[in-house]
Structure formats: structure tokens, C-alpha cells
Amino acid sequence: MIRLDSLTKVFDTPKGAVVAADHIDMEVPEGEICVLLGPSGCGKTTTLKMINRIVKPTAGKVFINGEDTTGLDTQTLRRNIGYVIQQIGLFPNMTIEENITIVPKLLGWDKAKYKARAREMMAMIALEPDAFLKRFPSELSGGQQQRIGVARALAADPPVMLMDEPFGAIDPINRAVIQDEFLKMQQELNKTIMFVSHDIDEAIKMGNRVAVFREGKLVQYSTPDDLLAAPKNAFVESFLGEDRALKRLNLVKVREIVTDEIGTVLPSDTLETALAKIDDYGYQNAILMVNERKQPAGIISRSVARTTKGYCRDHFQAVPAVVDLDDDLRKAASLMFAHDQTWLPCVNQEGTVCGQITQRAMTSHLGARYRARQGDDRKPSAAIKE
């Protein structure tokens, strides 16, 4: 757990005092990732760096796991906080192994223990220990270097990690891969992490919570979904972008809005039965045909059912797309748009049909929070205070 208690930084510049962080109060519960988000110069990096005293706070306190860190000596404090920076900062004069084991060595671990730890860390970041441990940072790609940077920060198993735009310098494709790997690691490690980013998409993807900063002040601190659904003011709204409703698609799983009810026909049914079912269920264009194991096998279109006679098995079209219950709405929407569909059948892990997802359901789910918030606005001050 990290708790900031009116943490303040005032820089004395020739033009006068500049308040880089103004009485920041916030708490990151144990095992969560908190993303500090905002435009450059908003105080997010200053706030992060005050936690490990790279920037010395002007006032305020930092608590880690309930303990006030003010009394701790700087080196001890830092050795117990993992630190990852955008420029990676691997030491080019040391091998990968020496880089990873540097904090354990500073903490006085014995040789066998930190050597074993280095191999363990390499396994965790999915790099072959024998191939990499004896190499030097300059021999690695940017993505590999930042993986090592993360491994170095985690080597001494600190309870808390600070990450300053850790994936900012990596190309988009590798960034997505590393973000996914990191989230997977975090599920096992359960560290309390503060993460600076200026990328709203990264914040939504990585954060359990997002803290939006502006001009040294903490403007909004909430879960990504709350942030996108109910931005507190015009600044947050504009920072999140016009397409913030679309960004929420990433956060909602198909499972949450799937309707269990779906009419299906079997290959052995006649087209008349199919037409009747289409009308019964009120479907506009088509109905899904499933095989005996309830797996999607094809679709029968209304026009075919109306004009032709025979069995479904002879007159079906291929299923354009299906979504998995664990897919997010972004994928579902993308498939709908790509195949010009207003609904898609949903399948579970075994591949059997268990419902459908419609464009209506998606829009009404995304709109619900927004409508609720507009309701709030009519009762003044309710949304602002909290």
C-alpha cells in the first residue's frame, strides 16, 4: 500500500516559485496498479519521484504499507522500492546478470542466492538465462532491455514499484506485448505499483485506478471505467478524448452484456421452421444454425427461408464471426463492423453457443453510465463533492 499525505513540491525558479505538486492526497491499495496520468508538466512525474526522494518533497508524507517513510534513510528506502525509468538506465558496463543482481548485492544477499535469483527473473520475463545473462545491454533490443529493466527493479522482491513511463520508448507492437507480459506477471506478484503515463490507452489498460493530474493538482482519482464514464470536469473530458466511450469498449467483457436467449435451428429443421422461428424471436435478417454439439454451423437468412423450400442443412451460409465470452467489447464491435452485422453469436470456452451480443445491448450498456451522470448533473454539487 502506498499512501500520500498532502505531498507538496515547490520548485524555486528564477521566475518565482512553481508548485509542481499541490497537496496530493491519495492511496493505492496493496496489489493494485495506479496510473498517474496527465499532460506534460502536470506534476505526475514529480509526485512519483517524491516517493523515492529522487525529488525531495517540500511538505507532506509518504506511507508505504502503513509506515511513515520520512524517518527512513534514503538508501534503505530506495532499495525497497523497485524503480523503472523510461530511458531504461541499464548499466552498460555490467552484464545482464550484474545489472539484475545489483540490488540484491546492495542488500547483502549471498552469491548463490542472487545468482539463482537472476535465473529466476530471466524465466519470469521469458528470456533464456544461458543466452542472455553473460551479455551486455548494448547487445539487446530496446524491448529486451526494458524487460531487463523491469527484472532489475523486481530482483530484490520489493513490495512497491515505481514506474516512470516504462514502456514509452518502445515501439507500439513490442509495447503491447510487454504490457501484456507485465500484467500477467503482476497477477502473480501482486505488487503495489505507481505508474506514470501520458497515454490514456495505456492508463486504461494497465491501471486498476487512474489518477488524472493537472497543473500540480490531482483532478480525478477513480477506476478506468468510472473515469471514462463519468469524467469529473471539462479538462478530464477533453484529456480523455471525444472517443472515450469507445475506449470503454476495452474495459467491458462480452460476458457482462451477453443475452442468454438465442433462437437457433438444427440442420435437420426445414426452412419453414426456420422462418417461423425468425418471426417468433423477432429477428430481422437471419437465424443461427447449430450442430448437435451446439456449435455454430451456419446462418439461415430470412430471404432464403421465405423463398426456398427444403432443409436448413442445404441452404445455410457461413457464420460471419463469433465472439468468446472473455473477449472485450472492442473486439466484438470490430467484428460487427467488419462483417456488417448487428448481432453476433457468443461461444464459451468449449466452443458451444451460449447467447448473443447485439449492437443495441452494447450501446445501451455504454450509455447507461452516461445517462446516470447527466441525471447527477441536475442535482448540483453532488458529482463534484464525493
Added chain:
Amino acid sequence: MPIRSIKGALKVLVLVAIFFAGVWSQSSGVIDEFLWYLPDVQYLMVQHIWLTVMSGSLAILFAIPLGIVLSRPKMANVAESLMQVLNVGTTIPTLAVLALSMSFLGIGTVPAVFGLFVATLLPITRNTYTGLKGVNPALMEAAAGIGMSPMQRLFKVELPNALYVIFAGMRTALTINVGTVPLAFLIGAGGLGELIFTGIDLYDPVMMLSGAIPTALLAIVVDALIAVIAFLVVPRGVNPGRT
């Protein structure tokens, strides 16, 4: 193909020229004249090397700590102006420095070592300073952020990463030092300058060359020696010679 054959022809030509130069020098007795100076060269070379080693190692021992101290953040205010003073110091010709040190310390080895020490000091200090200042700030932040003490940062991160630049400074400084030692003869410290200056005065080219050629060779050897040490000492990851 034609280029290759031209190169080949040139090589042959050079070899032939060397051969005839050898024949000529043997037949005209120049080689014997040079050999006549051999005992002098041996004796003076030891003196020469000793002057270089004394002044050079004193300069290294003094310049590197000075560079380190100047590069500390606390010294930032004074460092640049002090470096400027040192820069102005180098513009003073070595001969003038030797003359000045002679007027304070008399003649002999001591003023010569002092003069050479002053002349060698600057390139090493400057390279130590710029080398340390040039260490990537991201490394410094990472080193601080993971909890290294200032001393650990200096010895584990800053110095290893600046070492190549520091060695480059030592290489320049000591090579210049070897080439400057002959001037020390002028204030009575001996060295190969004795043959060079006496040769000039007596209009005896063989005598002059038997001082000048070993001096030049010595400079090349010192340069190569420090290059080898740098190659061996600078950590592999930051050593352009070893990738």
C-alpha cells in the same frame, strides 16, 4: 584489378627503396655512426623514461582525483571556471613553463619533473571531468533510484562508464609528455634532448637523429602501451574495441 596491381607495384617499389637505402647506409657508414651513439642513447633513454614516468604518474595521481572532485554536483559552481583556468594554463608553451619552474626550483630533475607534471595535468583532468560529466543522466538516475550510495555510484557506474574517455586523456597527455621531455635537457635534467640539442648545435645530423628517432619511437610505444591497457581495463560493455 588494375588498382590492386598498382598497389602491388607500389609495395614492391617501397621494398626496393628500403633495400637500397639499407645498402647506401651500410656502404656510407651511417649505420656505424649511429651505432657509435648506442651507449649514449641507452643511458639517456633510461633518464628520459624516468622523467616521463615520474611526471606522468604524478600527473595521473593528481589529475584523476581532481577531475572527480570537480565533477561532483556540489562543485558545479566552481568547476567550469576552474576548468577555464586550467585551459588557459595549457596555452602557456611548455618551454615557458620549464623556464618558470627553473626560476623557482633551480636546475636539474626536480624543476623538469614539475614542469612536465604541469603540462601533463590538464588533458587528464579535462578528460576525467568531461568523461564523468558525460555519463548518461539516465544511468545516474537509475543508480540513485535503486539505492546506491554516492560512492557506489562513482565507482560502479560513473568511473567505469567514463573510463574510456579518461584513458583517451592519459594517452594524449603521456604521448605529449614523452615528446616534451627533450626540452628538459635545457634546464639540466638530461634525457634524449641532450643528443638532439647538441646535434643541432654541432650541426651533426646523425647525433641529432640518434636522439630524435628513439624519442619518436618511445612516444609511439607509450601510445600503444596505454591503448593496450585501456583495451584490457575498460569494461567490455563500454569498450569500443571489444564488442
